Amino acid sequence: MSKLFVGLFITLCICASSSSASDTYGVGIWNNGTNVNVGLVNYSRAAPTILKVVIQQFNFIGDASQISTYNYNTKQLTLVANIINTSQFFLITIDCNTWTIVSKSPISQNVNYYGLESDYSTNGTLFAPTTYGDGLIYMNILDPLSLAVRGTFDYFPGSVKGSVYDPVNQLYYICYTLATNANIRCRQYNSSYSLVQEKQLNVTNSNFQVIASPISLIYNPTTKTITCYLQMMNQYPTPSISYYFTLFDFENSVFNVIQQNHIYGTIVSTASDMNGLRLSYSVEYFNGQYQLWVVDTRFSTLLTRFALNTALLSIF
Ligand SMILES: *[C@@H]1O[C@H](CO)[C@@H](O)[C@H](O)[C@H]1NC(C)=O
Ligand SMILES: *[C@@H]1O[C@H](CO)[C@@H](O)[C@H](O)[C@H]1NC(C)=O
Ligand SMILES: *[C@@H]1O[C@H](CO)[C@@H](O)[C@H](O)[C@H]1NC(C)=O
Ligand SMILES: *[C@@H]1O[C@H](CO)[C@@H](O)[C@H](O)[C@H]1NC(C)=O
Ligand SMILES: *[C@@H]1O[C@H](CO)[C@@H](O)[C@H](O)[C@H]1NC(C)=O
Ligand SMILES: *[C@@H]1O[C@H](CO)[C@@H](O)[C@H](O)[C@H]1NC(C)=O
Secondary structure, eight states: OHHHHHHHHHHHHHHHHHTTTSOOEEEEEEEOSSEEEEEEEESSSOOOOEEEEEEETEEOOOSTTOOEEEETTTTEEEEEEEETTSOOEEEEEEETTTTEEEEEEEOOTTOEEOSOEEOOOTTOOEEEEEEOSSSEEEEEEEOTTTOOEEEEEEEEESEEEEEEEETTTTEEEEEEEETTEEEEEEEEEOTTSOEEEEEEEEEESOOSEEEOSOOOOEEETTTTEEEEEEEEEEOSSSOEEEEEEEEEETTTTEEEOOOOOEEOSEEEEEEEOOSSOSEEEEEEEETTEEEEEEEETTTTEEEEEEEOSSOOOEEO
16 A cells, blocks of 8 residues: 555656656557557556547557557557458558658468567667468568568467567567467577577466466666566456566566566556656556556556546557
C-alpha cells in the first residue's frame, strides 16, 4: 500500500518535471472500423490520440505476435495489415516525420511475420522472423523502405514468442518455444548476424507455471535493460492467469520476476519511455476496457494506470 503511494508520488513528479521539456508521447496504431489509424499517444495522462495517418480500407489485427515495429532513429513505422474483410495482408511502412505511407508490399498467402524488430540504426535494418508453413522460423532481414528481403541469416524449428534489439551492445534476441514443450529458448546474435549463444531461460523468483504466449520484449535506453511480460498460472487461492512484469536476464539465463505485481487482463502492446525515464507503458485490455499501465522498469513496480479512450493496438 505504502509502496503504491510512493510509486504514484514518483510518477506525478516525473510527469510534472518532464511536461515542459520533452513530452512523454509516442506513436500508436488503432482501427476505426474502416481504416487503420496511426498517430500520437500521450503517455502522461488520458489525453485523446492525435490522428496523423489513415490507411484507407485496411485493418490491423493487433500486435500480439509483434507485427509492427518502430525505428526511433529514422521514425519509420513498419506494420502488417490486411485489406478490410479479406485475408490479403501487406507490409506497410510509414514515415512518421512526414506522416506519409512510403511503402506497401503484398504478403503471399502462406507467409507470416512474427517478432518484427527494428535495429534503430539510420540505415534501418528490420529483423523479420518469417514462417512459410514448414515449421521453421527463417531469420530474414528486410529493407524497411522497399520491404524486400535482404537476406536470411538463420533458420530453426519453433514458434516465435518475441524479439528485441539491444542497440548499446548491438545484440539481437529472438525467443521461441518448441512444439514439444513450453520452455522459452532464446538466441542471441551479434551485429554480423552470427549466432553467439542459444539458451533456455528459466524463471526465478516465481514457481508459477509459464504459459507459452507472446512475451512483449522491450529495451529501455535509460536503464539499459530488456524487460518482458510472462503470462503465468497462479494456483492460489484459485487458479488464475495473469501477466508478470519480468527482467530478461540472458547473461544469467533467467527471466527474473522481481515483483509479484501482476496484470489480469490481456497485454496488448508495450513500449519503453524514450525521454530518459526508466518507465515502460503497457496497454491492457480488461473487461471491455483499454487501460494504460505505467511501470518502473527497474523495480518492476506498477506505478499507475489510466483508462484509454482509444482502443490502442500497438504503441511505441
Ligand atoms: C473512420 O475515419 C474516417 C476518416 O478517416 C471517417 O470518415 C469514418 O467515418 C470513420 N469511421 C468510423 C466508424 O468512425
Ligand atoms: C501530453 O500531456 C501533457 C500533460 O497534460 C501535455 O502537456 C502535452 O502537451 C501532451 N502532449 C501531446 C503531444 O498531446
Ligand atoms: C466488412 O464486413 C462488415 C461486417 O460484415 C460490413 O459491415 C462491411 O460493409 C464490410 N466492409 C467492406 C469494405 O466490405
Ligand atoms: C548500418 O548502420 C550502422 C550504424 O548506424 C553500421 O554500424 C552498420 O554497419 C550499417 N549497416 C549497413 C548494412 O550498412
Ligand atoms: C560475430 O560473431 C562471429 C562468429 O563468432 C565473429 O566472426 C564476428 O566477428 C562477430 N561480429 C562482431 C561484430 O562481434
Ligand atoms: C532450467 O531448468 C531445466 C529443467 O528444470 C534444468 O535442466 C536447467 O538446468 C535449468 N537451467 C538453469 C540455467 O538453471
